[in-house]
Amino acid sequence: MRVLRNLRFRFLCLWLLIVLFGFAIVFYATRRMLNYVSEITEAASRIGQSDLSSRVPTNKRNDEVGHLALTLNHMLDRIESSMHQLHTITESLAHDLRSPLTAIRGKLEIVLSSDLKVEQSEPIVSAIDELDRLTEFLNTSLDVAEARADALRLSRTEVDLDELLRVMLNLYEPCMSEKGLRVDLRSAGPVTVLADAALLHRVIANLLDNECNHLPAACTVSIRLGASENTVILTVEDDGPGFASEIGLQMFEQRVKGRDSKGRGLGLAFVEAVVRAHGGSVTASNPPQGGALLTINWPRAAGETVNAPHSLTLVNR
Numbered sequence: 001m002r003v004l005r006n007l008r009f010r011f012l013c014l015w016l017l018i019v020l021f022g023f024a025i026v027f028y029a030t031r032r033m034l035n036y037v038s039e040i041t042e043a044a045s046r047i048g049q050s051d052l053s054s055r056v057p058t059n060k061r062n063d064e065v066g067h068l069a070l071t072l073n074h075m076l077d078r079i080e081s082s083m084h085q086l087h088t089i090t091e092s093l094a095h096d097l098r099s100p101l102t103a104i105r106g107k108l109e110i111v112l113s114s115d116l117k118v119e120q121s122e123p124i125v126s127a128i129d130e131l132d133r134l135t136e137f138l139n140t141s142l143d144v145a146e147a148r149a150d151a152l153r154l155s156r157t158e159v160d161l162d163e164l165l166r167v168m169l170n171l172y173e174p175c176m177s178e179k180g181l182r183v184d185l186r187s188a189g190p191v192t193v194l195a196d197a198a199l200l201h202r203v204i205a206n207l208l209d210n211e212c213n214h215l216p217a218a219c220t221v222s223i224r225l226g227a228s229e230n231t232v233i234l235t236v237e238d239d240g241p242g243f244a245s246e247i248g249l250q251m252f253e254q255r256v257k258g259r260d261s262k263g264r265g266l267g268l269a270f271v272e273a274v275v276r277a278h279g280g281s282v283t284a285s286n287p288p289q290g291g292a293l294l295t296i297n298w299p300r301a302a303g304e305t306v307n308a309p310h311s312l313t314l315v316n317r
Contacts, residue, residue, distance in 0.1 A: 168208060181211065195278055222238070
């Protein structure tokens with residue numbers, strides 16, 4: 001009887017050891033697999049719109065996770081190839097369209113440099129201005145198309161948005177003064193964002209162009225720049241007539257504009273496309289008190305401390 005109990009005890013101990021050993025193997029294999037999945041996830045999250053050359057890590061194991069990594073890399077190869085083809089097409093298209101425009105402009109300037117009467121030179125000057133607007137329209141249309149296809153190439157650098165706003169307001173001061181517009185800027189101080197400086201410059205220019213071109217005289221433009229831990233918030237509000245009711249939720253679509261607008265319907269489309277390409281968002285509305293309100297949320301540069309807010313008012317009369 002005692003021998004039987006000993007056998008049972010030994011069998012139970014052996015069974016427990018087998019269970020614990022199996023549990024340890026499953027735990028180790030599961031943890032190793034989850035760590036590998038985590039590495040794949042982190043690597044995939046670092047692959048941005050402007051950097052499609054990175055790939056997720058692979059291993060020599062012939063399992064489902066290894067197949068997943070290979071599949072993701074093959075998919076990224078196809079996406080990178082498609083983006084390269086898109087860039088090639090847009091560059092060729094831009095070159096094919098810009099070349100004749102540049103040639104026509106050059107010939108008109110040669111004619112303009114000769115001795116012409118005022119009534120003869122005015123149509124030539126007007127034609128040159130139209131060619132410049134057409135070239136700008138072409139460039140902006142291509143940029144918007146690339147951004148909406150998540151193919152806009154970004155050269156990110158640290159940009160002080162507060163400083164950029166002040167520089168741009170100084171440039172637009174003559175336009176604002178001519179129309180009698182008042183500009184009220186309240187900023188949280190130096191705020192750094194990681195952005196393509198040239199595109200961000202054009203975003204601010206588009207916002208100020210809209211105010212100069214569409215606001216009646218003697219209106220007020222209120223610009224607010226603030227920052228949270230991870231986000232920069234830029235709001236542009238005015239007390240003008242607001243956004244046209246007929247454009248509704250389509251105000252960020254290309255060539256959508258109000259009936260009375262003299263623009264080409266690309267300003268807000270370009271702003272939204274560039275902000276989205278940088279990982280931000282844009283909203284626009286007509287507040288109940290009247291006017292127009294546009295809010296941009298832009299990712300904040302990593303590691304930057306939040307400054308104590310302070311205010312500054314700029315007035316153009």
